[in-house]
Amino acid sequence: MAAGNGTYTNQVTGGLGRLFTRDPTRECRCEAASFLAAYLLGLPSFGLAPTALEALKLVDSSSSSSSVDYGSAAGVHRLLVWLLAPVASEQAEHRTLLISDPRQVG
Numbered sequence: 001m002a003a004g005n006g007t008y009t010n011q012v013t014g015g016l017g018r019l020f021t022r023d024p025t026r027e028c029r030c031e032a033a034s035f036l037a038a039y040l041l042g043l044p045s046f047g048l049a050p051t052a053l054e055a056l057k058l059v060d061s062s063s064s065s066s067s068v069d070y071g072s073a074a075g076v077h078r079l080l081v082w083l084l085a086p087v088a089s090e091q092a093e094h095r096t097l098l099i100s101d102p103r104q105v106g
Contacts (some may be wrong), residue, residue, distance in 0.1 A: 021098055026090060030099045033089035034082065041078045042068070050086065052104045055079045080105060 009011050031048045038047030055070075058079065062070040069075050086100035 012019050020075065023098070026094065027099050033085040037082045037085035040096035041082055043078065043082055047082075050083045050104065052083070055083060 025054075034050050035047040037049070038045060043058065045058055059070045059075070062068060062075065070079060083105045084102070087097065087102045090097050090100045
C-alpha cells in the first residue's frame, strides 16, 4: 500500500469511531432484535447479546436434556437467525456496524 492515499487514516478514524461512539438507540435496537428472535424461536438462553459461545452451549446442552435438538439442521438455522438478528437490525438503519458483530456466525 502506498502511503498518502488515506487508507491508514480511514482505518484509524474508523477504529476510533467504534471505540468512542455511544449510541443508546442503536444498542437498544440490536438488543431488542436479539431478544425478540430468541423469544420467537424458543431459545432458552440469554437473548440480549448473542455470541457463538452461547450458541455452542445450547448445542451441547440440547443433546442431553432439551426437547429440541439444536445440533440438527432446524436447530442450527434457529441459532443462526438468533445470531444474525442484531446484525440485520443494525444494517437496516445504519451503513456501518458498530454494535453487532457478523463474525459471530462465521
